[in-house]
Amino acid sequence: MLTKNAFANIKAGPDDGLAEGEFIGYASVFGNVDSYGDVVMPGAFAADLERWAAKGDPIPALFGHNMSDPDYNIGEVLAAEEDEIGLKVHVRLDLEAPKAAQVYRLLKGRRVNQMSFAYDVIAGGYEKRKKDDSEESEEFYALRELKLYEVSVVPIGANQETSILDVKSIPSVAERVATDLKAGRVISAKNEGELRTAHEALGRVLSVLDSDEEKASGTGPSRKGGTDPAADEASLNPSVDPSAVLDALALEIELSA
Incomplete structure (x- = not known):
């Protein structure tokens, strides 16, 4: 099982339409080459999102991919979909759990602003393409189909283009x-x-x-x-x-x- 991180810009506001403890963001962005030389391709999550929906179980939301400690299982994904940007997730944090409440404060205070996901590669391979505004070509590993295990809030990301779009604001201590x-x-x-x-x-x-x-x-x-x-x-x-x-x-x- 592998993990892939991404940068997240947080936007908070009183009229975001989210309940307390919820945020919306991108756990993955399509098309750009990350620091590992990988590119997540459009459609990479489609089959597995259908699998999750058929199971009826929520996709776990963790902090830092810590699967061994239940305190780091901080919430659940209420909705997940692919759009033209990437994998968009609507997450609800369990604010009764101390760790989740801490992560929520970090998100609202912009002290943590990145997301990640854990996955296995079902289908992928090396491809080449021309760089933007250049005749030079670049080689990358195209991730065409992935098995998704969880999404995480993380301190540091590999893909610097994913964004957390909205966070419901509550006052810090x-x-x-x-x-x-x-x-x-x-x-x-x-x-x-x-x-x-x-x-x-x-x-x-x-x-x-x-x-x-x-x-x-x-x-x-x-x-x-x-x-x-x-x-x-x-x-x-x-x-x-x-x-x-x-x-x-x-x-x-x-x-x-």
């Missing part, structure tokens, strides 16, 4: 807290809890950075000389939620404005 404070209102228990979580996550990141600096300078414990390699390994890969950290930083910027 930073926006909600800043609004409450500026209006002289007491911070709600929910916002206070989210703020404390972000603050604690930021503290863990700073602690890890200090620890890494000590190791790099030779003043801290070394994995080579440690007695517990598993613990050392865990210390190098801390469980810190980057979205919570970014929310804390966003809040600090809002309050200092």
Whole structure:
């Protein structure tokens, strides 16, 4: 199973016609050569979209193609179709799941703006064509028929032409807290809890950075000389939620404005 990523431009607005937690975008764009030298051809998804429709199961929406952790199964595709641009998907995120809610904030804040899909090649082959406005030719691998497993929101893309078209906007925790404070209102228990979580996550990141600096300078414990390699390994890969950290930083910027 392979994955293919694409850039996504996010457009948000109050009259987007989407329910809270939904967004529309392109998981794939036809015709352009991506960084792998592949071109997804029109019709590549047609047969498999019919298969999904016949099954009656929703196409999963994940974050970062993480299929091993249910927390990263963040939603479902409500509708998918091919148009003249590419594979257009209407996704609904499960906002009751913490990871999905975080991804939704990232999408609305334009901190993540790319999509991807996981697939197998059913039919494909090498082709040549002339480059635009040039007599030179380019060779590429044409993906003519694909089996689709899921679509994902991802941090980095290979195909830089796919776009997320609409995102239903809701205020971030930073926006909600800043609004409450500026209006002289007491911070709600929910916002206070989210703020404390972000603050604690930021503290863990700073602690890890200090620890890494000590190791790099030779003043801290070394994995080579440690007695517990598993613990050392865990210390190098801390469980810190980057979205919570970014929310804390966003809040600090809002309050200092």
